């Protein structure tokens with residue numbers, strides 16, 4: 001008997017129970033156990049078999065930790081062939097999330113049932129893969145070509161009811177009692193003389209599709225998939241389901257799966273999967289660190305960020321008080337929140353009732369006394385240290401003992417903010433990204449004195465509101481914005497050297513960034529950086545004009561970015577589409593001439609390296625200073641906070657892929673060629689590059 005697959009006979013029904021915590025992933029032991037049990041059950045007194053799982057979920061997929069290692073027999077397709085060919089009827093009984101290879105296992109059974117709360121899906125695309133154990137062939141046969149393409153290319157799970165609607169489930173059980181419900185269902189099937197239904201026997205009518213369907217689909221997809229190869233291969237596999245007999249379709253699917261499995265894109269996306277889970281763990285925090293109960297939250301400042309943050313809590317069902325400086329400011333802030341929800345209702349993303357429910361959870365206030373009993377406060381007032389300190393003094397005076405006081409500051413020093421309170425152990429940074437109700441990242445900033453309990457609670461609250469959390473120590477700009485400085489600086493300097501805004505952004509976007517750096521500046525508003533520079537200059541700093549002169553000139557011309565209809569680009573008032581502007585190109589030439597910078601043709605390779613090497617270099621400094629816990633955490637910050645392509649695995653993973661010596665030598669070369677002082681390799685980068693090591697190896701050695 002296998003340690004992860006149990007078998008028992010209850011009257012005429014054989015019950016196969018998979019028990020492989022935490023998520024019943026299809027490890028080698030599980031595959032072998034399942035094969036053995038199903039083979040043995042062919043000879044016993046059972047008349048039907050029920051396949052179900054112990055623990056929190058049905059099989060959640062292949063064991064991702066086995067990917068990239070030598071294959072171990074039996075393969076999943078071999079096991080599923082045995083299930084499908086079983087002479088005894090097999091019912092898959094699902095709860096939790098039946099995903100990837102897990103759902104494919106269910107699809108190879110003869111009948112599928114699930115409790116109402118179950119979800120099923122094929123999320124392989126999120127790992128840069130496609131379903132490699134019959135999913136593309138069987139879902140297409142059951143749900144049809146169009147539904148199959150959508151399900152497999154989006155990779156999002158379906159509820160039991162939706163899956164039943166699409167013919168992917170035969171029965172939604174009456175309640176959450178999986179075992180009893182499934183046994184009763186199997187008995188009914190036996191008693192009614194139900195046939196062995198094999199999905200492979202369903203035929204697809206290719207004539208039902210309009211001519212050129214797949215070619216057209218691919219064209220539309222190219223736009224959506226942005227350089228990712230898995231979606232294209234999924235179309236090929238689904239097309240094979242239509243044009244080839246099942247056994248050949250399965251072979252085609254497997255070949256495509258193996259191609260993707262060995263692709264750099266999938267390697268990168270698998271790295272992101274594990275890095276995301278790892279980032280949630282704080283290395284020096286004991287596992288039994290107590291958590292504080294967070295039932296009611298307050299947000300101070302209802303502007304761009306505060307309103308979005310309040311929505312995050314309301315969306316998670318947590319009551320929130322939004323405090324503004326005056327009733328007019330409060331009304332403006334609440335108005336924007338209402339408008340955002342109304343847009344979601346209009347777009348069909350939320351019902352009117354849901355909107356009302358969420359709005360009821362948000363209470364406005366202009367009186368600090370209303371915050372006396374809240375468990376967590378997030379400050380999101382103007383980015384001004386004196387105003388922030390004033391807010392924290394007031395919070396310290398009114399909030400109950402044990403309340404957590406967080407700042408959403410982008411740059412201010414959390415330790416200095418904590419120092420104005422009598423409870424620095426309860427103070428930390430919770431840095432959301434704009435728009436706060438949409439962006440997945442939450443940088444949790446650990447102050448010098450922040451307590452373990454407060455940190456652990458902030459990470460847990462982040463997860464409760466659906467964020468992906470990464471921990472940063474205190475420094476100017478924390479992980480994400482600090483790294484961005486060199487990237488943005490080079491974007492600007494490339495213009496003076498002769499690249500156009502469209503060339504700089506085009507290279508970043510071809511690499512996979514959602515938007516290039518200059519288009520992002522236009523979106524955020526060029527005045528933000530302008531004001532920050534003014535403040536630094538007022539404090540006595542002397543700034544290098546080559547890093548900002550064009551940006552400053554644009555602001556002074558009233559070209560503040562998208563909101564003004566013009567910035568680095570001109571924007572179509574209707575469509576917001578960006579257009580290159582000869583006036584900006586002339587302005588750049590003028591500034592280059594004034595600074596004595598000769599303009600030249602700049603290659604794509606140079607643009608790419610000059611944008612991303614500074615990002616990687618600063619990441620290395622952040623690691624050696626202990627600001628980030630691990631290289632993977634930096635990757636998570638970039639993928640979820642700055643739309644760095646997951647298919648490239650984040651800046652630090654990408655650096656390992658291209659080789660640290662390439663990056664290091666590139667930085668030295670730019671230092672010599674460009675004569676700029678910015679090209680100083682981080683000591684850690686230099687050390688790893690010289691010893692032929694990588695960030696991943698450095699991190700693994702620290703863990704041992």
Ligand code: 3HC
Nearest residue numbers: 023025060061062063064065099100101123131132133277
């Ligand atoms: N393989 C190996 N480990 C896995 C895993 C998998 N498929 N799925 C989850 N885990 C691990 C996680 O790494 C985590 O480990 P840790 O505790 O050491 O950090 C642990 O299981 C718990 O996972 P989560 O923290 O994610 O738990 P949640 O309850 O939040 O989520 C889940 C559960 C929805 C199942 C989520 O883990 C998930 O989405 N898993 C991946 C599902 C997936 O992508 N399946 C397809 C795999 S590819 C495939 O099947 C190929 C096939 O077509 C041949």
Ligand code: NAI
Nearest residue numbers: 301302303304305306324325329380381382383409410434
């Ligand atoms: P904003 O200017 O849109 O909103 C600030 C709000 O705070 C205003 O509505 C103002 O009335 C209110 N306010 C000012 N003083 C107050 C006080 N004493 N009490 C109560 N309310 C007060 O600013 P935004 O963009 O929302 O930024 C807020 C904070 O979030 C800043 O620290 C900023 O650095 C940070 N941040 C901003 C991001 C962005 O993209 N805008 C991204 C991440 C963080």
